[in-house]
């Protein structure tokens with residue numbers, strides 16, 4: 021049983037209770053993915069599994085045999101930040117930085133969702149593919165809580181990312 | 187224009203509604219000269235000399251690390267042989283543990299230790315805030331020292347196991363049999379006969395004249411009752427600590443707002459010298475007043491000692507609610523009497539809050555009323571009932587966050603009654619000196635902030651009528667309120683500056699960055715003090731072994747840092763002066779006549795007389811020069827009335843069918859002294875506004891008054907603002923330096939938490955005609 025995380029293969033844990041989040045943080049020392057509630061309510065643990073966003077605290081590691089996970093640690097290209105990471109810094113879309121990895125992973129998945137035209141609960145016209153606007157972005161980011169109130173900067177960063185990279 | 191603003195993309199510029207400029211030109215300018223027609227309030231106000239670098243929008247220094255997920259928080263350090271902790275919480279509010287069954291837990295796989303009051307090491311009780319200058323604990327309740335239970339949720343057992351899964355499982359196997367004692371858990375019961383609170387060295391009571399008589403005789407009056415619920419900080423980082431006993435030293439990776447005070451308090455609990463505790467907190471995932479010293483720290487350290495193993499203790503979200511306190515509930519009365527011209531004749535702000543017997547924290551909600559408005563008579567009073575519950579504690583803008591709500595709503599109601607615009611009513615009651623202390627204000631530009639806010643927001647002046655309008659099924663209204671937070675600087679500020687021959691300086695001080703941008707702002711202040719380029723300054727913080735004991739609380743940290751850096755710079759200059767070689771132009775000059783500028787030691791009165799620092803060190807054959815100094819005691823706030831103020835404007839949309847309430851735009855203008863970094867300041871102001879929107883709209887810790895247990899200990903059941911709840915927030919500031927504050931800056935972390943709930947409530951009234959007196963303003967109250 022193996023799982024690929026940021027391109028590296030790892031043996032899955034034998035204890036079936038281990039969440040993907042705890043597996044990465046406590047067994048692999050991959051601390052970039054954060055734990056804010058451990059019950060699917062805050063989004064701090066968001067990772068991409070084969071391109072889809074998943075809350076790693078609600079995912080049992082053993083379920084992901086053969087799957088490929090991307091975490092915040094897998095975004096930057098060496099010294100170079102991923103463009104969305106750089107935009108978060110530019111627009112000061114963070115304060116304490118604890119929700120930040122989850123926010124960034126969510127925003128990347130959201131951009132994939134837009135490229136498929138997937139609707140959200142604020143999409144008004146279901147007959148045409150959904151397109152990014154601030155309301156759509158806010159709705160789709162609402163599963164990622166930020167207690168520092170860095171929302172404006174994040175939405176600014178995500179909006180410019182989507183306009184530059186889609 | 188000296189007004190420095192962060193012009194965010196304002197949603198209303200392109201909104202279908204009337205633009206702010208139209209309103210200003212169309213209505214405000216004709217409103218009997220109530221408002222400045224032109225922007226730039228600060229142009230008429232005194233200017234302090236500009237300092238290089240201060241105010242520059244330097245990006246957050248740790249931003250790149252944080253967006254990579256590479257910043258290491260308390261639970262992200264590892265010691266060899268480390269085990270994991272889990273807690274068992276009491277399920278009764280008061281009583282005694284008759285029997286605690288731990289056999290099954292002990293036998294469970296991976297379990298290393300089960301600790302209860304029976305085998306817990308005997309330790310001193312922790313010193314809470316105000317019990318001593320270094321007390322950092324939320325309460326003085328001894329930690330697992332006997333069988334007694336003091337609140338519903340108190341830790342009664344600690345499990346250590348090889349993995350978190352094993353520890354969590356074993357914790358569920360512990361059975362506790364209690365002898366239940368009668369507990370006081372109801373607000374009403376605890377309020378009966380509650381005494382006037384003693385808090386921060388004084389009785390929370392103030393009388394000037396006979397306010398009740400003045401109220402009864404007033405030409406116009408309002409007399410309103412309000413309530414605010416219990417609230418929790420909900421930092422997204424779970425409280426955690428990773429600890430190891432290394433020889434005689436207790437090593438702790440913590441998330442705290444007070445590295446030194448925590449270390450000192452823990453040392454006293456364990457009977458250690460403070461030098462035997464090494465506590466670091468380089469990154470803290472949000473603080474807001476709640477990242478202080480709680481029982482889990484002591485339990486983790488004690489269990490680590492008992493087991494002889496390093497321990498990681500990460501609280502569950504439920505655990506945070508069970509053992510880390512939040513803001514106490516309040517019931518408040520605000521009664522205002524006025525003459526028909528709006529001048530206040532009576533200001534009464536009284537009420538009751540809750541605390542525990544073993545802490546000294548009373549939510550000081552009368553503080554805004556003490557310093558905001560002139561009045562002929564005043565009566566302020568806070569009574570504190572004692573309940574058997576988890577210790578209440580400081581939460582962002584203690585006092586002012588919940589105190590400005592009734593005060594500013596009552597002013598709105600009075601303005602309506604008097605048919606005076608609410609901004610004008612506040613301006614007519616702007617005091618010349620501090621209303622309660624009689625001291626002069628060090629600097630105050632509330633009127634300017636009100637006018638600038640009105641201008642930016644496009645405030646429509648009103649005289650008693652509601653201006654709310656209907657758009658389809660949405661009722662749209664606007665409201666405003668003033669904001670308030672006191673200036674503070676605590677003793678204990680100190681810093682060490684080490685200047686290298688390469689011209690770079692390392693500045694070390696035991697301060698904290700929970701997201702405020704402390705390191706970044708401090709570097710700019712240090713560059714200013716030292717006359718060195720910002721890039722050449724390295725800041726080290728978040729470690730109790732660094733100089734000073736400065737807590738990140740009360741919005742005081744930057745003031746403490748400013749004073750410490752001035753003192754350390756002066757000490758460094760004295761060291762440098764002693765190195766000036768004979769024959770140099772500066773030789774023999776007293777240190778007081780010298781300063782540093784542009785990489786040189788210079789004569790302050792004639793900077794052309796100088797010696798480059800690199801030369802100075804090279805000639806003295808010194809690789810580096812280091813100096814450490816403590817800040818002078820904080821006397822400025824004793825001599826002056828020092829307070830920050832502000833103006834908040836909100837537009838709300840209330841759905842007439844469902845009662846759904848949305849805040850569609852918000853403007854905050856703050857008068858906080860000099861702004862040290864415009865990017866970080868804008869983020870701080872927005873941060874407080876978002877949290878205050880939570881307080882206004884949704885936040886409520888559901889305290890079950892029958893059992894004394896928190897019923898919603900979860901982010902799934904305690905709501906905080908999500909992205910869709912946060913509109914684009916327009917913030918600005920007067921930026922007028924406070925001549926009495928170090929760096930001219932009064933602190934900005936908390937003021938934007940104030941005034942917001944009132945501005946929203948006032949806007950809701952404008953939209954719907956309903957005055958909501960009880961937070962949060964949920965849709966059931968609007969239907």
Ligand code: FES
Pocket residue numbers: 054055056057058059060061062063064065066075076077078
């Ligand atoms: S930790 Fe997974 S959603 Fe909060």
Ligand code: FES
Pocket residue numbers: 113114115116117118119120165166167168169170422471472701
């Ligand atoms: S940046 Fe602190 S929780 Fe979002």
